[in-house]
Amino acid sequence: xxxxxAGYVGLVTGACLADAGNAVTxxxxxxxxxxxxxxxxxxxxxxxxxxxxxxxLDAGHLTVTDDMRAALGDPGVVIIxxxxxxxxxxxxxxxxxxxxxxxxxxxxxxxTTLVIKSTVPPGTGARVDRQLAxxxxxxxVVSCPEFLREGSALRDVSGAERVVVGSADPDAxxxxxxxxxxxxxxxxxxxxxxxxxxxxGSNAFLAMKISFINEMANLCELLEGDIDHVSTGMGHDSRIxxxxxxxxxxxxxxxxxxxxxxLQSAASRxxxxxxxxxxALEVNDQQRMRFVQKIRDAVGNHLxxxxxxxxxxxxxxxxDDMRSASSVxxxxxxxxxxxxxxxxxxxAMEKAALELHDVEFAPDPYAAVTGAxxxxxxxxxxxxxxxxWTVVRNLVGQPIIVDGRNCLDAESLRTMGFNYHSIGRPSxxxxxxxxxxxxxxxxxxxxxxxxxxxxxxxxxxxAGAAPAGAMA
Ligand code: NAD
Numbered sequence: 001x002x003x004x005x006a007g008y009v010g011l012v013t014g015a016c017l018a019d020a021g022n023a024v025t026x027x028x029x030x031x032x033x034x035x036x037x038x039x040x041x042x043x044x045x046x047x048x049x050x051x052x053x054x055x056x057l058d059a060g061h062l063t064v065t066d067d068m069r070a071a072l073g074d075p076g077v078v079i080i081x082x083x084x085x086x087x088x089x090x091x092x093x094x095x096x097x098x099x100x101x102x103x104x105x106x107x108x109x110x111x112t113t114l115v116i117k118s119t120v121p122p123g124t125g126a127r128v129d130r131q132l133a134x135x136x137x138x139x140x141v142v143s144c145p146e147f148l149r150e151g152s153a154l155r156d157v158s159g160a161e162r163v164v165v166g167s168a169d170p171d172a173x174x175x176x177x178x179x180x181x182x183x184x185x186x187x188x189x190x191x192x193x194x195x196x197x198x199x200x201g202s203n204a205f206l207a208m209k210i211s212f213i214n215e216m217a218n219l220c221e222l223l224e225g226d227i228d229h230v231s232t233g234m235g236h237d238s239r240i241x242x243x244x245x246x247x248x249x250x251x252x253x254x255x256x257x258x259x260x261x262x263l264q265s266a267a268s269r270x271x272x273x274x275x276x277x278x279x280a281l282e283v284n285d286q287q288r289m290r291f292v293q294k295i296r297d298a299v300g301n302h303l304x305x306x307x308x309x310x311x312x313x314x315x316x317x318x319x320d321d322m323r324s325a326s327s328v329x330x331x332x333x334x335x336x337x338x339x340x341x342x343x344x345x346x347x348a349m350e351k352a353a354l355e356l357h358d359v360e361f362a363p364d365p366y367a368a369v370t371g372a373x374x375x376x377x378x379x380x381x382x383x384x385x386x387x388x389w390t391v392v393r394n395l396v397g398q399p400i401i402v403d404g405r406n407c408l409d410a411e412s413l414r415t416m417g418f419n420y421h422s423i424g425r426p427s428x429x430x431x432x433x434x435x436x437x438x439x440x441x442x443x444x445x446x447x448x449x450x451x452x453x454x455x456x457x458x459x460x461x462x463a464g465a466a467p468a469g470a471m472a
Contacts, residue, residue: 001025001179002071003079004100006033006064008044008254008321009117009146010081012153015052018061019158020182025071026064037064045320045347048154068103075111077179078104081146084118085254090261092121101128110137113172115180116192117146119199119259121266125192129168140172143192144180145199150253151318159183166195200266203259208276209244210251211283217247217424218290227424228406247424249291249330249378249404250284252315254323257281288329291376291404291423296337298400298421299373304338307397309372311365312379312405313345313352320348326404327378328355335359344368346383366395374400380407389416 003014006028018024028034033043040054056062065071072078082096097118104114114132116125125143132139143166148156163181167173168191177187188198217227227247235242251257260277267274299306315325322328325348331341335358342360345352349361362368365384369375369392377384385407393399393416401413403422413420 001077001079002027003081004068004071005080005082005096005118006030006037006043007081007083008046008150008153009148010079011037011042011044011053012046012049012148012157013079013081013117013146015049015056015062016154016157016182017179018056018059019052022061022179024056024062026062027066027068027071028064029066031066034064034066045318046150046153047318052154068100069107072104072107072112073109075109077113077115077176078108079115079117079144081117083254084120084258084262086258086261090265092119092258092262094120094124097124097128101131104139105132105135108139112139113176114139114141115176116141116143119145119203119255119262120196121262122193122196122200123266125166125196126168129192140167140169141192142167142169142172142176143195144176145195147199147202150321151316157182160185162186162188164188164190164195164198166190166192166198168192200259200263203256204263204277204280206244207251207256207260207284208280210256211280211287213245213247214250214287214423215283218287220424224426225424226426230424246406248287248380248406249326249423250287252324252326253319254321257284257324285329288326289333291326291402292330292333292337294421295334295374295376295402298402298419299398302338303334306339306373307371308334308339308341309362309368309375309396310334310341310343310359310378311345311368311375311384312377312381313343313356314348314379317379317381320345320351322348322351322355325352325355325379327352330376330378330404331356331359342368342372345379346381366391370395371397373398374402377401377403377405377407380405384408389413389418393417 001017001022002025003010004027006026010026014024014026036043040057042049042053080097080100082100084092084094084097087093097120125141129141132141145164160183163177163185165173165177165187173189177189181187213231216230220227220230231245234240235245260281264274264277295308296303310327310331313325313327314320314322331343334341342362344362344365365387375396399418401418401420406422406425410420410422
């Protein structure tokens with residue numbers, strides 16, 4: 001088997017397939033990545049991957065090369081796992097994919113089956129199939145999208161919940177389904193385009209679920225609800241489920257934002273406006289700006305000369321992936337508003353340094369919070385949940401925590417004397433009643449409990465009753 005592209009998907013898939021006893025050749029064109037791999041070290045942070053690499057390389061089941069021609073020299077299964085990053089207009093950039101298809105066309109032997117694991121727009125597999133059909137011998141094309149999650153990628157590949165195979169050649173699809181099924185997963189067999197739509201539909205649906213619960217959280221802040229209780233209550237309904245129902249800073253990473261935009265773009269090319277996708281993206285962008293406003297209000301509405309500590313930079317715990325991480329938008333906006341931003345992440349500092357230019361990088365979380373006017377939790381790493389917050393209390397300039405992931409224990413922090421703010425949960429300080437506009441966040445009402453300026457209940461006034469009293 002040949003896997004082309006040793007990134008999060010190709011590397012994990014290749015190593016898991018090798019661990020299952022297959023002879024796997026990984027083709028990687030980036031020399032830095034390749035050289036690290038040859039020494040048994042992973043170029044990405046993924047729990048368990050270093051051990052798995054060492055094991056499979058030492059056993060001779062996995063080899064790493066840049067020699068595409070040699071790797072395609074024997075008939076077998078060729079798996080494309082190259083990146084499909086977003087173009088500025090939201091479409092997926094398929095340059096790397098088409099380069100590989102050209103190589104396969106030029107060098108693959110009769111008996112080869114091509115598997116597309118990269119996430120590609122609907123219709124791509126069928127186009128690749130048509131191109132390869134012009135060659136001297138048939139090369140079946142099977143679309144087999146990947147559903148792994150960074151941070152639990154090994155578990156997700158070796159224990160997948162389902163394997164999706166789409167092809168015009170049912171025998172090839174069945175063979176790839178058996179090969180890729182490392183657990184006893186359900187195999188869904190379909191055509192190329194439906195397989196591609198399953199991948200985009202799955203990611204888009206999860207992204208919408210996140211945006212939905214974030215909107216519910218924002219409403220909770222207005223109505224004095226508690227999003228933790230609302231999510232729990234909703235999640236117990238098996239038709240809804242509790243996964244992806246945690247309010248916070250929204251979705252990021254290399255997949256959700258890119259795939260939602262790519263699906264939206266594929267729909268609009270067909271003349272169809274997929275409104276729910278547009279809203280999911282807008283809500284996601286706004287959620288980050290609402291958070292900046294939350295920090296701003298917590299420190300007294302002025303960020304100039306304020307020192308803000310951001311704990312967590314990776315788009316989620318368990319990975320060093322900084323692609324579309326909310327930390328970048330939040331740090332940039334805070335610095336634009338005049339704050340001094342100091343950041344820390346347990347594993348993503350190196351990658352973050354390529355994205356963040358106007359921030360201070362702290363060597364550890366305690367250094368990051370020293371003298372801070374507010375500590376903001378951006379990524380819910382266990383390391384931050386387990387910080388000694390009594391020590392933090394003595395290091396900070398002002399005892400303000402703004403928890404973007406609702407991951408800390410509000411009551412114990414309040415007992416320690418912190419002003420603790422989170423998303424969609426009751427705050428003792430501020431009642432959120434805000435509207436976000438394109439150019440920033442505009443307050444439309446002040447905290448009515450703080451001012452005591454509680455409007456009368458309209459129906460009571462109409463009935464001639466006394467205005468309602470203070471709320472809390
Ligand atoms: P990545 O950018 O981490 O890795 C891609 C790798 O392919 C890079 O190392 C690059 O150097 C290599 N490459 C590109 N062109 C090559 C060529 N011609 N020959 C050899 N190597 C080449 O990308 P990724 O995160 O692994 O994602 C790959 C695909 O899988 C994307 O389409 C992505 O949307 C999809 N996907 C990603 C995830 C995820 O969590 N990262 C999950 C599911 C699906």
